[in-house]
Amino acid sequence: MTLCCRAVDSGYRETAVLHEVSFEIREPAVYVVLGPNGAGKTTLFRTIAGVLPLTSGEVLIDGVPSDRQASRDHLHYLSHMEGMPDGLTVRECLEYYARVERAGAADVERVLDLLGIRELSTSFTSKLSAGQRKRVSIGRVFLKEREIYLLDEPTANLDPKVAREIRSLILDLAKDKIILYSSHNLFEAREIGRYVIALKGGRLALFERMENVRSSRFVVGVRTLNGSGPLADWPRTGDYFLKELAGPEQVPALLRELEAKGVQVRELREMENPLEDLFL
Amino acid sequence: MVAARSPPELPTLLGVTVRRSLIVGRIPMAISTAMLCFYSIGFALAPGDLYADIGSLLLPVFAVSGALGGATVFTNDRMKGVLEYLVAYGLTPRRVLGNVLVAGLVQVTVILSVGVAAGVLTHRLAGFAITAKLVEALLLYSFPMSYLTVGLMTTIGVFWTALSSPRAGMTSSVGVLPLIGVAPTTGVLVAALALPGYGVPILFGSEALVGVALLALLSQSTRLMPPERLLSPA
Numbered sequence: 239m240t241l242c243c244r245a246v247d248s249g250y251r252e253t254a255v256l257h258e259v260s261f262e263i264r265e266p267a268v269y270v271v272l273g274p275n276g277a278g279k280t281t282l283f284r285t286i287a288g289v290l291p292l293t294s295g296e297v298l299i300d301g302v303p304s305d306r307q308a309s310r311d312h313l314h315y316l317s318h319m320e321g322m323p324d325g326l327t328v329r330e331c332l333e334y335y336a337r338v339e340r341a342g343a344a345d346v347e348r349v350l351d352l353l354g355i356r357e358l359s360t361s362f363t364s365k366l367s368a369g370q371r372k373r374v375s376i377g378r379v380f381l382k383e384r385e386i387y388l389l390d391e392p393t394a395n396l397d398p399k400v401a402r403e404i405r406s407l408i409l410d411l412a413k414d415k416i417i418l419y420s421s422h423n424l425f426e427a428r429e430i431g432r433y434v435i436a437l438k439g440g441r442l443a444l445f446e447r448m449e450n451v452r453s454s455r456f457v458v459g460v461r462t463l464n465g466s467g468p469l470a471d472w473p474r475t476g477d478y479f480l481k482e483l484a485g486p487e488q489v490p491a492l493l494r495e496l497e498a499k500g501v502q503v504r505e506l507r508e509m510e511n512p513l514e515d516l517f518l
Numbered sequence: 519m520v521a522a523r524s525p526p527e528l529p530t531l532l533g534v535t536v537r538r539s540l541i542v543g544r545i546p547m548a549i550s551t552a553m554l555c556f557y558s559i560g561f562a563l564a565p566g567d568l569y570a571d572i573g574s575l576l577l578p579v580f581a582v583s584g585a586l587g588g589a590t591v592f593t594n595d596r597m598k599g600v601l602e603y604l605v606a607y608g609l610t611p612r613r614v615l616g617n618v619l620v621a622g623l624v625q626v627t628v629i630l631s632v633g634v635a636a637g638v639l640t641h642r643l644a645g646f647a648i649t650a651k652l653v654e655a656l657l658l659y660s661f662p663m664s665y666l667t668v669g670l671m672t673t674i675g676v677f678w679t680a681l682s683s684p685r686a687g688m689t690s691s692v693g694v695l696p697l698i699g700v701a702p703t704t705g706v707l708v709a710a711l712a713l714p715g716y717g718v719p720i721l722f723g724s725e726a727l728v729g730v731a732l733l734a735l736l737s738q739s740t741r742l743m744p745p746e747r748l749l750s751p752a
Contacts, residue, residue, distance in 0.1 A: 250746065287606040290746050307608050315606040319599025319750040324591065325541035326534075337529040338607050378603075 239312065239385040240264050241286070241416055245295035248285040249440075254293065255281040257440045268412045270431030270448075271420040277437040279420045280318055283388045286418070287315040299386065311384070318390040318420075320375040322363050328374050329359040335378035349377045352407070368395045376404060380411075387417040393426065405430050457482050458489065459509040463502040480509060528608050532617050535591060539621035540628075542594065543587025546696075550584020551629045558637030563644050567651060573637065574655035575707045578664040581629045582699040585668045586692060588621035589675035593692050596679055601748035611743040615676055615736075622672040626664050634660070659721045663703060666728040671699035673735045680747040702728050 241263040249255035255278045263269060271279050284290035286297050288305030299309035323334055332346045339345075350356040353373050363371060372395050379387060389408070393401040408417060409430060418435070421427050427434070434451055436444035444451070459478030460469065472479040483492065489506070496503055540547070554577065561573030592614070595601045601614060634656060642648060675698075678691035706724045710717050735742075 284602075284749065289602055289605045289749060291744075310606065310608050313606070315603070317599045317602050317606075317750065319602065321599040321603035321750075323534075323538060323600050324594050324598075325538040330534075334531075334534055337531065337534075338604065338609070340529075 239266075239416060240298075240300055241386055241418075242298040242301075243282075243286070243295070244298070246282075246285060246297060247293040247295055248281055248290055249293060250281075250290075255440045256285065258295070259437075259440075259442045260295075261435065261442060261445050263416055266412065266414045266416055267432040268409070268417045268419050268430050269433045269435050270427040271418055271435045271437065272424075272427060273437035273443070278440040279437055280390055281440070282437065283315065283317070283390045283418065283420065287313060287388055289315075312386055314379045314382075314384045314387045314389075316376065316379050316387070316389045316392055318394070320371050321378075322371055322375050324364065325362075327360050327362055328355060328366070331363050331374055332377055332381070336381050339378065339382045341381040345381045349380050352380055353377050354403075369397055369400060372396055373400060373404075380407065383415075385415060387411065387415055387419075389417060389419045391420055391422070393421065393423070401426070455482055455510060456485050456488075457509045458492070459505075459507055460496065460501070460503060461505040463504045464500075467501055468499040469501060475509065478507075478509065530613065530617070531604075531609070532620060535588075535617040536621045536624050539587030539591045539618070539625060541587075542590050543585070543625060546586050547584045547625055547629060550580050551632050554580040554584075554629060554633030555636040558633045559640045562637040562641035562646075565646070567649070569637065569641055569646075570649060570652040570655045572707075572711075574652070574660045575703070575710055577630065577633060577656075577660040578667060578703040579700050579707065581626050581633065581660075581664045582667045582671060582703060583696040584629050585622045585625040585671075585699075586675075586695055587625050588618035589672045589679075589695055590692050591621065592618045592676050593679045593690065596748055597750060599750035602750050605745045605748055611680075611745055611748055612739055614748070615673070615739055615743065618676060619669055619672055622668045623665055626668045630661060630664055659725070663706070663721075663725055663728070666725060666732060667699055667702055670702070670728055670732045670735070671695055673732060674698055677735065677739075677742050680743045683751075 243259055243261050246256055246259040247254060259282065271282065273279050281290065285292060286304055288310060291305070297304040299312050302309045304310070304313070322331060326334060329346065329350070332349055333343075336342065336346050350359055353376065355370070355373055355377065358366065358370060358374070363374060366374065376392055379389070392408070393404050396404060405426065408419070411417065419430065428448065431448050434444060434446050434448055435442070458481055459475060460481065461477050462469065462479070466479070469479040472481060474480065481492065483489065493503065493506065557576055557580065558573060561569040561576070604614065605611070638648060675691050675695045682691065702724060706720060709720045713720065
């Protein structure tokens with residue numbers, strides 16, 4: 239299965255959002271789509287999903303335009319909105335999704351258990367908390383397996399525990415699927431993504447393997463057991479004394495230096511996420 | 519290349535849309551039905567042709583204002599991203615419009631059936647005959663005008679929602695729909711009272727006008743409601 243964007247221009251009526259976006263995806267993996275607000279992440283997802291027409295260029299799923307039904311049948315699209323119909327209980331809501339996905343009653347039962355929402359099954363969706371609604375809406379992507387998943391901020395509004403569970407389910411899913419996953423959570427992005435697709439101003443700024451994304455600065459934070467001592471003149475963030483290094487290879491030397499100065503190191507950690515640079 | 523295969527048919531979602539519109543629109547529907555019953559029974563107890571002459575003209579006014587469920591479901595679905603989801607999986611805007619239109623018509627059928635049944639039964643129990651004039655008035659005006667006006671009101675609501683930025687409350691497209699819905703039927707009532715000798719041309723003329731307006735709007739559905747108009751606010 240391949241997903242190919244060629245010179246994609248897209249937007250809303252008179253507002254052009256995406257400009258000349260091109261990339262090709264063949265390898266099943268999680269591709270984290272990053273970018274500041276207004277960079278075009280949601281527009282990219284909508285264009286690939288075929289709900290927003292192209293101004294020019296093409297989006298192909300195995301060579302077939304993505305707005306054709308044959309391509310739609312390979313895609314799962316979870317928009318940034320919950321997409322939860324009014325007037326239904328949780329079970330009825332999943333049954334509604336199942337009809338659209340052309341999944342069966344057994345799939346609904348499986349998803350109720352998979353996402354731990356069986357106890358909510360008779361509750362009306364309007365009575366659920368934001369996190370519970372998100373879980374139900376995410377349930378639809380697990381009703382039926384497809385080859386390509388477009389997940390627009392799937393863990394937004396979820397508490398950390400549930401977000402971790404959802405990420406875990408998505409990682410299980412990603413073993414043999416192509417998953418485009420947008421997020422504002424850079425730590426989540428590093429945890430889940432094998433590739434980064436960064437958008438800036440509607441243009442493709444970066445398409446790279448996660449391990450190749452390097453920060454322009456490498457800053458470590460040192461937490462000590464014996465107060466500031468010789469680190470008193472270092473800048474601080476909370477309990478951490480900050481030190482900028484040329485790169486991670488200098489960390490062992492820094493530890494030796496601290497030990498020589500009598501600093502008892504409780505913790506040393508990288509303070510900046512290299513993905514932050516993509517937002518600046 | 520994608521293997522050549524015929525995917526299973528997409529579901530129509532008609533039944534669930536009708537059911538949701540009955541649930542979501544139950545309060546205006548209940549109020550409308552109660553008002554319709556009240557006035558219907560009131561006119562049914564009056565002697566002579568008052569029920570046929572005036573009661574039948576009032577029925578669509580109250581029936582239409584309670585049949586907002588279809589338009590409400592459409593507006594909510596657009597706001598909440600349900601329509602975006604459906605379009606991504608291949609449901610066409612025309613199918614979505616068809617579903618909410620049918621949902622509105624089902625609602626008005628329920629309201630009218632209850633109101634007319636209450637009125638006719640009261641009329642009969644009060645010892646009055648069910649005249650041919652009353653039957654004609656109900657069958658040739660009350661029912662068709664209600665259906666046409668609900669169709670027009672729902673279509674205007676759907677297009678308005680699709681073409682405008684989402685707003686809440688009385689300034690939303692659904693908020694002003696009852697005013698749009700009762701305008702034609704109230705106009706007919708006033709015209710019929712002001713020009714008593716022209717009842718038949720007024721009634722049939724108004725039905726024809728509403729019908730033509732509805733058909734004209736529906737013929738523009740592809741142009742006024744492309745898939746991107748159904749997306750939720752970004």
